[in-house]
Amino acid sequence: MIHVARKEKLGERDSRDAQSKLGEAVALTAAIHLSVVEALIVPIARPTPATLIGSGKVEELKGLIAEREPEVIIVNAALSPVQQRNLERAWKAKVLDRTALILEIFGERAQTREGRLQVELAHLTYQRSRLVRSWTHLERQRGGFGFLGGPGETQIETDRRLIGERIAKIKGELETVKRTRGLHREARKRVPYAVAALVGYTNAGKSTLFNRLTSADVLAKDVLFATLDPTMRVVKLPSGRKIILSDTVGFIADLPTQLVAAFRATLEEVLAADVIVHVRDAAHDETEAQKADVVKVLKELGIEDDGERPFVEVMNKIDLLEADVKKAMLTRNRARPKAPIAVSALTGEGIGALLDVLDRLTGQEERVFQLRLPHADGAGVAWAYAHGRVLERKDRAAGVHLSVAIDPQDIDRFAQRFGADLVAEQRVRRAS
Ligand code: GDP
Numbered sequence: 001m002i003h004v005a006r007k008e009k010l011g012e013r014d015s016r017d018a019q020s021k022l023g024e025a026v027a028l029t030a031a032i033h034l035s036v037v038e039a040l041i042v043p044i045a046r047p048t049p050a051t052l053i054g055s056g057k058v059e060e061l062k063g064l065i066a067e068r069e070p071e072v073i074i075v076n077a078a079l080s081p082v083q084q085r086n087l088e089r090a091w092k093a094k095v096l097d098r099t100a101l102i103l104e105i106f107g108e109r110a111q112t113r114e115g116r117l118q119v120e121l122a123h124l125t126y127q128r129s130r131l132v133r134s135w136t137h138l139e140r141q142r143g144g145f146g147f148l149g150g151p152g153e154t155q156i157e158t159d160r161r162l163i164g165e166r167i168a169k170i171k172g173e174l175e176t177v178k179r180t181r182g183l184h185r186e187a188r189k190r191v192p193y194a195v196a197a198l199v200g201y202t203n204a205g206k207s208t209l210f211n212r213l214t215s216a217d218v219l220a221k222d223v224l225f226a227t228l229d230p231t232m233r234v235v236k237l238p239s240g241r242k243i244i245l246s247d248t249v250g251f252i253a254d255l256p257t258q259l260v261a262a263f264r265a266t267l268e269e270v271l272a273a274d275v276i277v278h279v280r281d282a283a284h285d286e287t288e289a290q291k292a293d294v295v296k297v298l299k300e301l302g303i304e305d306d307g308e309r310p311f312v313e314v315m316n317k318i319d320l321l322e323a324d325v326k327k328a329m330l331t332r333n334r335a336r337p338k339a340p341i342a343v344s345a346l347t348g349e350g351i352g353a354l355l356d357v358l359d360r361l362t363g364q365e366e367r368v369f370q371l372r373l374p375h376a377d378g379a380g381v382a383w384a385y386a387h388g389r390v391l392e393r394k395d396r397a398a399g400v401h402l403s404v405a406i407d408p409q410d411i412d413r414f415a416q417r418f419g420a421d422l423v424a425e426q427r428v429r430r431a432s
């Protein structure tokens with residue numbers, strides 16, 4: 001693993017230092033189960049066109065590479081096709097750049113059909129750009145004009161055509177998938193539950209928190225990108241109301257632009273969410289810079305903490321903080337809603353406060369109705385339980401009497417389902 005760092009210019013505002021970037025790249029590599037035998041930072045004053053890093057350094061690393069014999073060398077930077085090939089030749093080893101590394105991760109983690117298609121699309125586009133540029137380069141090397149049509153050129157033309165065809169096909173399939181997904185989302189919208197989406201930097205603890213809140217056994221590993229496609233589960237809040245929690249892909253700093261579409265496809269669920277829960281790793285050195293990254297990407301997607309849609313900030317991993325810092329943060333939980341909610345997804349501390357906040361944010365004024373159904377209408381009774389909050393139930397000889405609190409947006413459905421059997425009480429209840 002080689003992290004290429006520009007020798008810092010004075011006044012540069014990037015707060016992440018090279019060491020932390022190297023650490024992130026190593027963690028990304030671990031996400032695809034590669035063990036890193038050597039990780040180093042190579043400072044450069046300016047990029048060298050042929051190899052990115054200076055020729056002296058390329059030579060110097062040759063010995064180390066020959067000695068360690070890595071399966072692959074990852075250069076944590078964007079390499080041009082020419083640079084990649086020149087480095088492979090010089091080091092006699094396979095070289096991947098950062099884009100290729102992230103593509104590997106996306107490829108391994110993509111779960112839904114759309115996720116897989118988007119990743120393949122990004123992959124092919126990446127490949128095609130390599131072909132185009134290396135062809136130009138070859139032509140220049142040969143000093144020819146290109147019209148002689150050597151075998152290499154023909155092969156590249158064929159590859160380009162095949163890739164182009166595949167890209168067109170995938171784009172078509174993506175359209176279809178998007179339409180169907182829209183239908184699925186429509187179906188979900190009819191469920192009277194608010195949706196809260198967990199977003200945040202990779203490794204912040206979203207999946208762990210998701211598990212903690214839903215007590216579901218989904219993937220939570222000590223690797224980045226443990227989830228690429230959103231996962232959804234129902235959570236029961238203290239009020240007894242339910243919401244749907246959505247676990248999403250982790251954000252990554254400096255995401256290569258070619259991968260933005262593949263990444264965004266995984267975030268579409270966030271756009272549809274009623275509440276955004278931004279999970280932060282409070283114990284991370286770069287927690288503020290991470291927050292800035294997440295806020296920036298969300299803003300590009302049109303999601304802002306502007307009061308239009310509830311936005312909760314969660315400071316996770318407080319178990320790793322010093323006792324007094326942790327205590328101060330937990331105390332602030334009571335100052336909600338404005339303060340970030342301090343939690344430990346691992347130990348469960350602060351989770352109650354988070355659930356309360358979710359309850360309040362998704363809670364609305366419910367109206368209470370009386371519902372009288374014959375005993376035979378078991379399905380109707382079950383429906384009322386599923387779509388409303390049953391406050392009281394009396395089994396009488398004449399039938400089942402239910403007192404149900406109903407969210408305003410569901411009243412129409414209840415009315416349609418039960419007609420005159422539904423009688424409104426002059427009662428309004430605040431949920432939570
Ligand atoms: P995600 O990428 O945001 O989904 O993060 P994960 O849920 O996969 O967690 C990443 C790593 O952080 C895992 O090793 C978790 O065990 C760990 N982790 C998550 N929450 C906590 C926490 O509250 N405290 C500590 N100490 N570790 C945590």
Ligand code: MG
Pocket residue numbers: 206207208225226227248250
């Ligand atoms: Mg995860």
